Amino acid sequence: MDVAVRALDLSKLPPESWDALVSLLNEEERARAARFAFGEDRNSYIAAHALLRAELSKRAGLPPQDWRFAAAAHGKPFLIDAPRDMRFSLSHTRGMVAVAICEGVDIGVDVEPSDRRAESMKLAERFFAPEEVTLLRTVEGEARRDMFFAIWTLKEAVVKATGQGLSRALDSFAVSLDPPRVTMLDDPAQAWSAAHWRKEKFHFALAAQGPVRIDFDLAQAASLFP
Ligand SMILES: CC(C)(COP(=O)(O)OP(=O)(O)OC[C@H]1O[C@@H](n2cnc3c(N)ncnc32)[C@H](O)[C@@H]1OP(=O)(O)O)[C@@H](O)C(=O)NCCC(=O)NCCS
Numbered sequence: 735m736d737v738a739v740r741a742l743d744l745s746k747l748p749p750e751s752w753d754a755l756v757s758l759l760n761e762e763e764r765a766r767a768a769r770f771a772f773g774e775d776r777n778s779y780i781a782a783h784a785l786l787r788a789e790l791s792k793r794a795g796l797p798p799q800d801w802r803f804a805a806a807a808h809g810k811p812f813l814i815d816a817p818r819d820m821r822f823s824l825s826h827t828r829g830m831v832a833v834a835i836c837e838g839v840d841i842g843v844d845v846e847p848s849d850r851r852a853e854s855m856k857l858a859e860r861f862f863a864p865e866e867v868t869l870l871r872t873v874e875g876e877a878r879r880d881m882f883f884a885i886w887t888l889k890e891a892v893v894k895a896t897g898q899g900l901s902r903a904l905d906s907f908a909v910s911l912d913p914p915r916v917t918m919l920d921d922p923a924q925a926w927s928a929a930h931w932r933k934e935k936f937h938f939a940l941a942a943q944g945p946v947r948i949d950f951d952l953a954q955a956a957s958l959f960p
Pocket residue numbers: 779808809810811823824825826827842843844845857861886889890893894895896897898899900904
């Protein structure tokens with residue numbers, strides 16, 4: 735099974751593409767976009783949902799505006815009336831958005847800026863699994879911040895794949911790096927796939943609840959419009 739991860743760098747979007755991106759959204763999404771207090775957050779929301787709709791439409795014969803969504807108990811969105819068992823995840827942060835799409839396997843994607851200030855060790859000691867804290871202690875300074883965000887994005891991707899979000903204890907599973915791996919501490923036999931990328935000023939991670947092939951690409955705005 736293949737998972738397509740597509741990211742869109744908002745700093746590279748020509749100003750004239752924003753109207754076209756908004757035109758891919760439905761009424762509810764446009765109304766939600768209008769409620770964001772900050773323009774950068776609004777733009778990330780618009781771009782993520784437009785990218786998702788455009789990428790779904792490339793894989794099934796439905797116009798971008800026609801996809802319908804609902805949310806499960808902890809907020810994980812899913813498709814209603816999809817032609818096949820299509821699954822997805824999306825993530826937005828200021829300046830960058832990412833979506834992941836596949837069939838039949840639960841997936842989670844996360845993107846975070848690499849220059850975000852974070853009390854890495856304090857957060858890790860409070861929320862991460864002991865083996866992740868041990869891993870972080872092997873490095874210092876910039877390398878520690880990088881490793882922290884690699885682990886953080888992978889952990890976010892896992893809780894987005896399961897749909898539990900932050901209702902799942904982040905120390906109930908452990909990720910390792912080089913190569914990225916996910917181990918559920920109460921059920922180590924679960925076969926997870928994981929990937930992490932560092933591109934420009936962002937960390938990206940993908941987690942999938944099963945064996946998959948993962949393909950990552952930066953999307954071009956022009957490719958979103960048929
Ligand atoms: C909602 C959450 C799943 C991800 O949030 P996030 O990393 O802040 O934001 P992202 O942009 O990556 O993801 C948001 C998207 O995830 C999706 N989402 C929401 N709840 C979800 C859930 N339970 N499962 C999967 N996906 C979910 C939605 O599509 C949402 O975007 P939308 O509202 O525009 O549709 C949750 O983990 C969260 O609130 N995280 C806060 C960050 C944090 O404190 N992390 C600590 C790590 S140490």
